[in-house]
Amino acid sequence: MKTFNVAIVGLGTVGSGVYKILKQKASLLAHRAGVRIRLVAACDNDAKKRRALNLSRSIAVRDLRQVVNDPKIDCIVELIGGKGIAKKLILDAFKNGKDVVTANKALLAECGKEVFAAAKRSDRQIYFEASVGGGIPVIKSLRESLVSNDISSILSIINGTANYILTRMSIDKMDFKQALKLAQHKGYAEADPSFDIEGIDSAHKITILSEIAFGKSVSLKEVYCQGITHIDEADIEFADEVGYVIKLLAIAKQTKGGIEIRVQPTLLPKDHILASVNGSFNAIYLHGDETGDMLLYGRGAGSRPTASAVVSDIIDLAKVRCANAPLLPYPAFAPISAKKLVDIESRYYLRFSVIDKPGVLSQISSLLGKQGISISDVMQRERKAGRVVPLIVLTHEAYEKNLRAAIKQIDRLKCIKKRTQVLRIEE
Numbered sequence: 350m351k352t353f354n355v356a357i358v359g360l361g362t363v364g365s366g367v368y369k370i371l372k373q374k375a376s377l378l379a380h381r382a383g384v385r386i387r388l389v390a391a392c393d394n395d396a397k398k399r400r401a402l403n404l405s406r407s408i409a410v411r412d413l414r415q416v417v418n419d420p421k422i423d424c425i426v427e428l429i430g431g432k433g434i435a436k437k438l439i440l441d442a443f444k445n446g447k448d449v450v451t452a453n454k455a456l457l458a459e460c461g462k463e464v465f466a467a468a469k470r471s472d473r474q475i476y477f478e479a480s481v482g483g484g485i486p487v488i489k490s491l492r493e494s495l496v497s498n499d500i501s502s503i504l505s506i507i508n509g510t511a512n513y514i515l516t517r518m519s520i521d522k523m524d525f526k527q528a529l530k531l532a533q534h535k536g537y538a539e540a541d542p543s544f545d546i547e548g549i550d551s552a553h554k555i556t557i558l559s560e561i562a563f564g565k566s567v568s569l570k571e572v573y574c575q576g577i578t579h580i581d582e583a584d585i586e587f588a589d590e591v592g593y594v595i596k597l598l599a600i601a602k603q604t605k606g607g608i609e610i611r612v613q614p615t616l617l618p619k620d621h622i623l624a625s626v627n628g629s630f631n632a633i634y635l636h637g638d639e640t641g642d643m644l645l646y647g648r649g650a651g652s653r654p655t656a657s658a659v660v661s662d663i664i665d666l667a668k669v670r671c672a673n674a675p676l677l678p679y680p681a682f683a684p685i686s687a688k689k690l691v692d693i694e695s696r697y698y699l700r701f702s703v704i705d706k707p708g709v710l711s712q713i714s715s716l717l718g719k720q721g722i723s724i725s726d727v728m729q730r731e732r733k734a735g736r737v738v739p740l741i742v743l744t745h746e747a748y749e750k751n752l753r754a755a756i757k758q759i760d761r762l763k764c765i766k767k768r769t770q771v772l773r774i775e776e
C-alpha cells in the first residue's frame with residue numbers, strides 16, 4: 350500500500366482532534382482510502398500543546414520551518430488560522446511541492462484568489478472542507494454531489510458560538526456574557542470571540558460558500574455583516590411571543606438584480622426548518638434547481654467534528670497523489686459586486702422605545718406609511734403612562750432604503766427615547 354506523509358501545524362482544538370483521529374483510526378482509514386496516511390510531524394511552538402498530546406519524539410516539532418523544508422512531507426495541514434504565519438506557511442508549502450489542507454476561512458475569504466493562484470502555479474492543491482460548517486461536508490456536497498445543480502439560495506447557521514449563545518439566551522434565559530463564557534469553555538469560539546459574535550466568522554464562511562455554490566465570490570468588504578451583540582433578551586422574548594426565534598443567519602441568494610449576501614440576526618417563524626437548529630449545531634439550507642430544497646445539518650464547531658472534515662480532505666488528497674484520483678478544479682475566488690443592501694426587500698421587526706402616551710403609535714405608523722411601509726402586527730405589553738415602554742411593530746415586505754428613511758425620521762421624534770432596534774424577518 351502506498352503511503353501519504355502528513356504534517357499537522359497547529360495543535361489547538363482542531364489540530365489535536367486531527368492528531369487523535371489519525372492515531373486512533375489509522376488502520377480503518379488505510380482500509381477505506383486504499384492509502385496509508387502516515388503522520389510524520391505534529392508541530393506547535395507551544396510546548397504545552399505538544400506535551401498535552403504525549404507526542405513521540407520522532408514527530409514532535411517546535412519550528413514550522415522544519416516541516417516546510419522536509420522533503421518527505423507530502424501534505425501540510427495548516428491549523429494555525431489567520432492571515433500572517435499561516436499564509437506564509439501555505440505559500441511556502443506550495444513552492445516546496447506540498448499540498449495543503451486547511452480550516453482557515455479568514456484566509457480563503459480574504460485572500461482566496463491569491464492562494465489558489467499560487468497553488469495552481471505550483472501545480473499543488475489546497476482543500477478546505479473544515480473551513481465551513483465544522484463536521485458538515487458542505488463543500489464536498491456542493492462541489493461533487495450537487496454538481497449538476499444551479500444553486501439559487503443558501504440560508505445558513507454557520508457559527509456555532511453565536512448559535513450556542515442565542516440558544517442559551519432563548520431556552521435557558523441566560524444573559525449574553527454567561528452564554529459566551531460557556532461557548533468559549535466548550536471550545537467553540539475563535540481565538541478572538543469578536544469574530545463569532547460580530548458575525549465576521551459567518552461572513553468569511555458565506556463568502557466561501559457563495560464562491561463554491563454560485564461560482565462567484567463577493568468581496569468580503571461587500572458582505573453586509575451584523576452580529577448578535579446588540580440582541581437584547583427582550584427581543585428574544587418579544588419574538589417568541591409573536592411566533593419567531595432569532596438566529597444569526599448567513600444568507601446568499603442569486604437574484605435578478607445580482608447576488609444578495611449578508612450576515613444578520615434574523616427572525617424565523619418557529620416552524621421554519623432552521624428554527625430548531627440549536628446549540629453549537631450548524632445547518633445549511635439550500636435550493637438546487639435539480640434537487641429542490643436541501644438541509645445539511647451537524648456540528649459546526651468543536652475538536653472532533655472539525656477534525657473529521659480535515660481528515661476527509663487528507664484522504665481525498667492522498668487518493669489524488671497515490672491512487673490517481675482526479676483533482677478538483679481550482680475555485681476562482683474572483684470578487685464580483687453584490688446587490689446593495691438598500692435595494693433588498695424584507696419584512697422587519699422594529700422595537701421602539703417610546704413614551705407611553707396617546708398618539709405615539711399614530712405618529713410612528715404615519716411615518717412608516719409615508720415611506721410605503723405596511724404594518725402587519727403591533728404589540729405593547731407594558732402600561733407605564735408617561736414612561737418608556739417597548740413597542741413592537743412587524744412590517745410587511747419593504748425596501749431597506751424606505752425602512753431606513755422612515756427610522757431616521759422616527760428616531761427624531763420626541764416620544765422616542767432610544768435608537769430603534771431593527772431586525773429582519775425571513776419566512
Ligand code: HSE
Nearest residue numbers: 508509510538539650
Ligand atoms: N468559531 C467557529 C464557530 C468554529 O463558532 O462556529 C470554527 O469555524
